[in-house]
Amino acid sequence: MTSIEIRIELKKGVADPEGKNTKKTLESLGFQGIGDVKSVKVFEVEIDATPEDAIKMAEEMCRKLLANPVIQNYKVAVM
Amino acid sequence: MKPEDVRVCVIRIEGTNCEDEMAAAFEMVGAKSEKVHLKQLIGQAPADMRRNLEDYDVLAFPGGFSAGDYVRAGAIFGARIKSAIGSDVKRFVEAGKPVIGICNGFQILVEMGLLPAIDEVMSEQPTAALYNNDSGRFECRPTVLRNDNRGKCIFTSAIPEKALLTIPSAHAEGKLMSMDPDFVQKLEDNDQIAFRYVCPDGSDAVYPWNPNGSPSDIAGICNPAGNVLGMMPHPERVMTRFTHPDWTRGYESEEGDGRIIFESVMKYLSKL
Numbered sequence: 001m002t003s004i005e006i007r008i009e010l011k012k013g014v015a016d017p018e019g020k021n022t023k024k025t026l027e028s029l030g031f032q033g034i035g036d037v038k039s040v041k042v043f044e045v046e047i048d049a050t051p052e053d054a055i056k057m058a059e060e061m062c063r064k065l066l067a068n069p070v071i072q073n074y075k076v077a078v079m
Numbered sequence: 080m081k082p083e084d085v086r087v088c089v090i091r092i093e094g095t096n097c098e099d100e101m102a103a104a105f106e107m108v109g110a111k112s113e114k115v116h117l118k119q120l121i122g123q124a125p126a127d128m129r130r131n132l133e134d135y136d137v138l139a140f141p142g143g144f145s146a147g148d149y150v151r152a153g154a155i156f157g158a159r160i161k162s163a164i165g166s167d168v169k170r171f172v173e174a175g176k177p178v179i180g181i182c183n184g185f186q187i188l189v190e191m192g193l194l195p196a197i198d199e200v201m202s203e204q205p206t207a208a209l210y211n212n213d214s215g216r217f218e219c220r221p222t223v224l225r226n227d228n229r230g231k232c233i234f235t236s237a238i239p240e241k242a243l244l245t246i247p248s249a250h251a252e253g254k255l256m257s258m259d260p261d262f263v264q265k266l267e268d269n270d271q272i273a274f275r276y277v278c279p280d281g282s283d284a285v286y287p288w289n290p291n292g293s294p295s296d297i298a299g300i301c302n303p304a305g306n307v308l309g310m311m312p313h314p315e316r317v318m319t320r321f322t323h324p325d326w327t328r329g330y331e332s333e334e335g336d337g338r339i340i341f342e343s344v345m346k347y348l349s350k351l
Contacts, residue, residue, distance in 0.1 A: 014256075017215030063204060065158045068151055068190070070208035070258050 001046050002054040003079040006066060008041040014071045044079065051078045080136070080348045082109030088135035089114045092156055095183065096143035097315065104315035105137070108341045112139075117156075121163040132167045136348060137177045140184030142249075142313060152209065152252045153186030161191050168193070169201050177233055177344050178307040182250055185209065185299070185309030194309045195257070196302045197265050208256045209311070213292030217251040221324040222290060222312050224274040224298050225281065231270040231305035237343040243281060244274075244336040245323060246312040248298075253291035253311040255300070263295045273308055274299035314340045 010016050016039055023037035043066060047054040055076055062074040087105040089112055091098045102112040119130045132138070146155035160168065172178055172193060180188040186209045188194045192202035212218050223245050226238040238244070259265070266272050276284040276296040284296045291311070299310025314337030320326045323335050 015211065015213065015215075017211055021215065065154060066150060068154070068205050068208045070205060070256055071210050 001048055002051050004045045004047055004054050004058045005077050005079045006043040006045060006058055006062060007075040007077075008043070008062075008067050009038070009073050009075070010040075011071055011073055054078070080351045082345055082349070083111065085110040085137065085345065085348050086135045087112035087137040087139055088120075088130070088132065089139045089141055090117060090120070090160075091115070091141060091143075092117045092145050092159065094143055094145045094147050095141050095156075097141040097181065097183075097313070098143075100313075100315040101139050101141040101181065104318050104337070104341050105139070107318050108338065108345050110137070110345065117160060117163070120167075132164060132171055135176075137179070137344060138168070138171060139178075140180035140187050141315075142182030142184055145183055145187065148183075151186075151190065153183055153188075153190040156183075156187045157190030160187075165191075165201070172200055172302070172304075172307055175304065175306050177347065179234060179344070180307075180309040181313055181315060182311055185311055186252065188307065188309040193307050194302060195262075195266060195271060195300055196307070197269065197271070198303075200302075200304075206257065206259075207262070209252050210254045210256050211252050212250070212254055212290060214286070214290075217249070218253070218287065218290035219249040220247065220287065220290070221245050222248040222298070223277050223279050223281075223284075223288060224312060225277045226273070227275045228273045228301070229270045231303075232273045232301040232308060233305050233347040234301065234308040234340050234343050235273050237346050238339050243277065243279075244314075244339070245279075245317070245325070246314050246337055247316055247324075248290050248312040250291070250311050253293065255293045255297050263297070266297070266300060269303050270305075271300050271303060272297060273301050274310055274312075313337070 018039040019037040058076040067074040089102045105112040228235045276289040301308045317335030317337035
């Protein structure tokens with residue numbers, strides 16, 4: 001069994017209200033020096049395949065469901 | 080085709096929640112509608128409950144939060160229907176039969192690649208996205224729509240050009256986005272823009288009259304053939320005057336503003 005981590009990020013320039021709101025709230029809690037805050041989504045998928053095949057399959061999953069190429073990028077890695 | 084012969088398939092899965100209003104809206108203009116679970120269309124139901132998509136004349140995707148809006152709004156419903164009966168749906172669209180998606184239904188059509196489908200019937204991957212409103216909030220209030228279609232869209236065929244309709248919006252992800260910088264121009268050239276948000280006086284919309292920040296104030300688009308419409312606002316919620324926001328304050332029509340969209344479909348089908 002290969003465990004794959006699939007990371008779905010918003011593309012550059014796509015607004016991230018969750019990140020922005022989180023940054024504002026962290027600052028209101030007194031945290032200083034906070035730069036950009038981004039929200040990302042991570043899926044952990046267990047696949048019964050070799051790491052190479054599992055990566056290929058995970059990329060196919062991103063294309064077919066997990067990422068919309070208009071707003072999101074994906075990164076796939078073996079855990 | 081007579082109104083009573085028109086069969087509407089209001090398709091649902093777990094989490095759709097506007098199927099009753101959608102089915103009722105079509106019934107109110109004379110059609111026969113049926114709420115059909117996706118499982119009934121893909122053979123995962125007892126024999127007497129199974130249905131075939133090709134037996135219907137209209138396919139309607141209702142609003143709601145299908146599959147809990149997990150992954151992205153509409154993504155799971157879109158992927159499920161595409162994998163199971165994608166080719167049936169494509170044939171349905173190619174046959175020129177009307178397909179409407181409202182709110183979450185619009186998000187599903189975009190995720191399935193049936194909209195905007197600028198150069199094709201159904202794209203392999205989504206070519207647009209309905210993304211978070213600029214406000215970062217769920218926006219729920221009456222909106223004013225202008226019919227900006229020049230005649231291609233069958234869902235606006237009974238509406239005078241540039242007429243204004245007051246129809247409620249209720250969504251968190253309604254901002255239409257594309258990677259193509261000429262996206263809006265292409266939609267315009269193809270006559271794919273059905274509705275734009277405007278201010279109540281008909282001038283260009285500003286927030287909150289454009290509730291989501293969609294470019295060019297786009298509220299609804301159709302496919303290049305004009306038989307697939309997706310829109311964020313909910314016409315099925317204003318079929319009578321009593322759900323119009325101003326019904327006690329001078330709104331005079333007996334009918335709600337949403338009704339004419341459903342009447343347009345019936346008018347189109349009556350000529351077939």
